[in-house]
Amino acid sequence: MSEGENILVISDQMSVREQLKEILSSYQSVQYLKPDETKKEIDRIAPDVVLLFRPEEDTSIDLVQYINSEYPDVSIIFMNDREDFELLRDVMRAGAIEFFVIPSELSLLSDRMKQISQVIQESKTEQVAATNQSFKKGRGQVYSFFSGKGGSGNTFLASSFAQTLMLESTAQVILIDLNLQFGGIETYLGVESNRSFVELEPVIKELNESHIRNVTEREKFSNLELLLSPRDAEAAENITEDFVTRLIRACRRSYDFVIIDLPTSMNEITYTALEESDEIYYVMNADTPSLQVFKHVELLFQRLNIDTNQRLKLVVNHVGRDNELKTNDLKDFIKTPTETQIRRDFKGVQSLINQGSPLRKERQEKKLLPIAKDIRKWVFSKI
Ligand SMILES: Nc1ncnc2c1ncn2[C@@H]1O[C@H](COP(=O)(O)OP(=O)(O)OP(=O)(O)O)[C@@H](O)[C@H]1O
Numbered sequence: 051m052s053e054g055e056n057i058l059v060i061s062d063q064m065s066v067r068e069q070l071k072e073i074l075s076s077y078q079s080v081q082y083l084k085p086d087e088t089k090k091e092i093d094r095i096a097p098d099v100v101l102l103f104r105p106e107e108d109t110s111i112d113l114v115q116y117i118n119s120e121y122p123d124v125s126i127i128f129m130n131d132r133e134d135f136e137l138l139r140d141v142m143r144a145g146a147i148e149f150f151v152i153p154s155e156l157s158l159l160s161d162r163m164k165q166i167s168q169v170i171q172e173s174k175t176e177q178v179a180a181t182n183q184s185f186k187k188g189r190g191q192v193y194s195f196f197s198g199k200g201g202s203g204n205t206f207l208a209s210s211f212a213q214t215l216m217l218e219s220t221a222q223v224i225l226i227d228l229n230l231q232f233g234g235i236e237t238y239l240g241v242e243s244n245r246s247f248v249e250l251e252p253v254i255k256e257l258n259e260s261h262i263r264n265v266t267e268r269e270k271f272s273n274l275e276l277l278l279s280p281r282d283a284e285a286a287e288n289i290t291e292d293f294v295t296r297l298i299r300a301c302r303r304s305y306d307f308v309i310i311d312l313p314t315s316m317n318e319i320t321y322t323a324l325e326e327s328d329e330i331y332y333v334m335n336a337d338t339p340s341l342q343v344f345k346h347v348e349l350l351f352q353r354l355n356i357d358t359n360q361r362l363k364l365v366v367n368h369v370g371r372d373n374e375l376k377t378n379d380l381k382d383f384i385k386t387p388t389e390t391q392i393r394r395d396f397k398g399v400q401s402l403i404n405q406g407s408p409l410r411k412e413r414q415e416k417k418l419l420p421i422a423k424d425i426r427k428w429v430f431s432k433i
């Protein structure tokens with residue numbers, strides 16, 4: 051670790067600062083934060099290395115996860131005052147690169163600073179080479195599908211995208227249906243079940259991977275995991291912003307891709323999911339009414355202060371010769387970049403729905419509907 055590196059120590063205990071003082075004395079830039087200041091201040095500090103001591107409030111995993119997802123280049127070294135295997139496993143999964151018990155391992159920590167630095171450099175190089183082949187736990191991508199206009203194909207595309215992703219990659223994928231009142235994904239994936247993520251309510255504060263796996267249903271052809279909606283207005287009332295935040299973050303930690311189907315209505319649940327998303331796919335059709343709704347949504351996003359920069363992308367659905375507008379025309383009206391275009395396939399899709407059958411049945415399927423080819427091409431660009 052060179053002296054020029056920016057080191058950030060996060061701890062709510064002065065004693066930890068004291069303990070680290072000596073071994074950090076040779077580094078020029080060392081700053082300190084309390085855990086609850088981190089999310090606000092870390093951007094400003096822009097550290098290269100974070101030394102995080104287990105916070106009093108048990109936010110360890112969230113913090114590691116947060117730093118890791120917002121600042122993937124930062125190396126996180128986790129510290130605790132005692133051995134704790136479960137915690138060790140969880141923080142490493144969430145993205146920490148080392149775990150030390152202090153003060154007993156202080157000299158070890160000090161001795162290994164240089165070594166760690168080397169590992170960081172090497173893993174950075176490796177990561178670049180391996181980006182497209184392997185998936186790393188705890189770095190899950192959250193993609194939300196949203197449309198201000200009903201019937202655009204939001205649910206169908208979210209379901210088919212997730213299913214295709216599962217079939218065409220080695221990634222772990224989970225699909226969440228946040229249409230609390232009416233659900234929807236089960237229709238396109240041929241799943242019948244009374245389970246829903248509402249069952250996670252009693253454990254939401256300590257949510258882990260096995261809790262989640264206990265309530266997921268599986269789509270039988272792809273084995274895609276599904277968190278189904280309660281489809282019940284009353285049950286939906288118990289779902290809070292906090293619940294949704296915890297649910298999405300826990301899924302992010304345990305899966306490579308978290309795909310979310312959102313309802314058309316903007317409420318605190320939709321807002322929370324959008325805020326947690328790495329990418330927001332706005333599904334629209336190439337016609338004037340869709341364009342008008344999009345303009346309203348754009349304004350709403352601005353008013354709600356939702357950061358759309360590099361996150362909001364258009365997915366133009368129902369593309370066909372008879373479209374009122376061409377994609378190029380859309381570009382004249384909309385600055386948001388187009389992620390992909392999906393052809394309309396009325397007959398193909400209709401017969402699938404009538405059979406209660408999902409778009410895909412197996413890996414490397416030979417006879418694919420044109421719409422399945424479009425989705426596969428899109429999925430390939432993500433893996
Ligand atoms: N590219 C396409 N080609 C043909 N049919 C499609 C296509 N995309 C979606 N559909 C069909 O359009 C209908 C509406 O789709 P979907 O339920 O996904 O819309 P939505 O935007 O989620 O609507 P809602 O407001 O009900 O949530 C469905 O019958 C679906 O199968």
Ligand SMILES: [Mg+2]
Binds near residue numbers: 204205206229313
């Ligand atoms: Mg829908």
